[in-house]
Amino acid sequence: MALCRSRSGRTRFAAFTAVVALMVAGCQDGGGSATDGGRQKLTVAALPLTDSAALYLARDRGLFAKEGLDVDIRPVQQSIQALPALIKGQVNVIASANYVTYLQAYEKGTLDLRILAEGVRIAPHMMDVLVSKDSAIRTPADLAGKKVAVAVLNNIQSLTLNAILDAQGAGRPVYRQILFPQMGPALERDQVDAVHAVEPFDTAIQGELGARVLLDAGSGPALGLSASGYVTTRAFTQKYPKAAAGFRRAVEAASKIAAEDPRAVRTELPKYTKVTADQARSIHLPTYPVTADAAQLRRLVRLMREQGLLKKNLDPAPLLAP
Structure with missing residues (x-):
């Protein structure tokens, strides 16, 4: 899949999320x-x-x-x-x-x-923390205090991401509840700084919006959980x-x-x-x-x-x- 933010890419992603x-x-x-x-x-x-x-x-x-x-x-x-x-x-x-x-x-x-x-x-990259291609967020430590989308507050997503960040000595983000089909548009509109997406939405957001993987959320203390x-x-x-x-x-x-x-x-x-x-x-x-x-x-x-x-x-x- 092409990693682009073209109008056609946004249209395809919108069609995908609408169907879902x-x-x-x-x-x-x-x-x-x-x-x-x-x-x-x-x-x-x-x-x-x-x-x-x-x-x-x-x-x-x-x-x-x-x-x-x-x-x-x-x-x-x-x-x-x-x-x-x-x-x-x-x-x-x-x-x-x-x-x-x-x-x-x-x-x-x-x-x-x-x-x-x-x-x-949990296996590697079955869920990822994604940021926009041009985001100033470059490392997991940069997530401290930033808005990160999860599907449900206080669930497996925030639990595992907190564990990974804690293990790295990084600060925690602020979580915002956004349904998986709406995460791509929320990221594109800068409503959040990052999204914690699971498959198949993870791959779709990367492919259609050119989002960048900041962190493998299936790594470290999350792996095998x-x-x-x-x-x-x-x-x-x-x-x-x-x-x-x-x-x-x-x-x-x-x-x-x-x-x-x-x-x-x-x-x-x-x-x-x-x-x-x-x-x-x-x-x-x-x-x-x-x-x-x-x-x-x-x-x-x-x-x-x-x-x-x-x-x-x-x-x-x-x-x-x-």
Whole structure:
């Protein structure tokens, strides 16, 4: 992709984000777990990110059907948007749910959380801090006090960026909440000094706006950290244990495919993110763990505790659905 700020480049990026914005409509009523033709119906809310690749692979390769599940996927702009629907039972599972937000909800008693399967762990350049090509910001230390866009405040993005900057002895920025599809335009209009973008938006912003990578946000203390997962409620796992177990098996089988064959993910991405096949070939992918690991989640909990995002030393092991 050409790294330019031409009018045609801005037009292509605007078209890309418009399509994504239209696609990521909020959840509607009607989710549930009724059976249809002998198959259990599940409603899953998901973000159009690389985190959700295993979900779509499981659907398109018949892995859910093999488990007797009929999965209805509803795109959302933020996983937190689907939390009320999850609590009400209108949505059964939230995919690509960033753990930070949901562990906080569990600690506060808002959500009786259960984790069905892991989504992704952080890999190099699966998310980057981007600045405009002509920005005066040249080093991570220059971010101190600057405005940086994140999709949700106090989530995995700010947690990991703070950890990286702390390790480098650099000051922290001021975070501004901006949805992923709107980050490129916000950066171009100088509404923020930098954006913390995840794939596929990361690559799109670089390619269409000529943005420069200031910092690999998948490096240092962030590398390998559990970032997102497939979450539900304890009530769902107790009422529908077979459906919960079947969903987990299907996602883990799809994660195994994603881990062993990145081409499968790159082929899948244009089907649900609206990126082109060319864009998909250049996207940096996360790590797709085949099974959930309480030890990895404890590492995340420790980091959250260090930054004051959790008050208690929460043990994630009991939250992993059996």
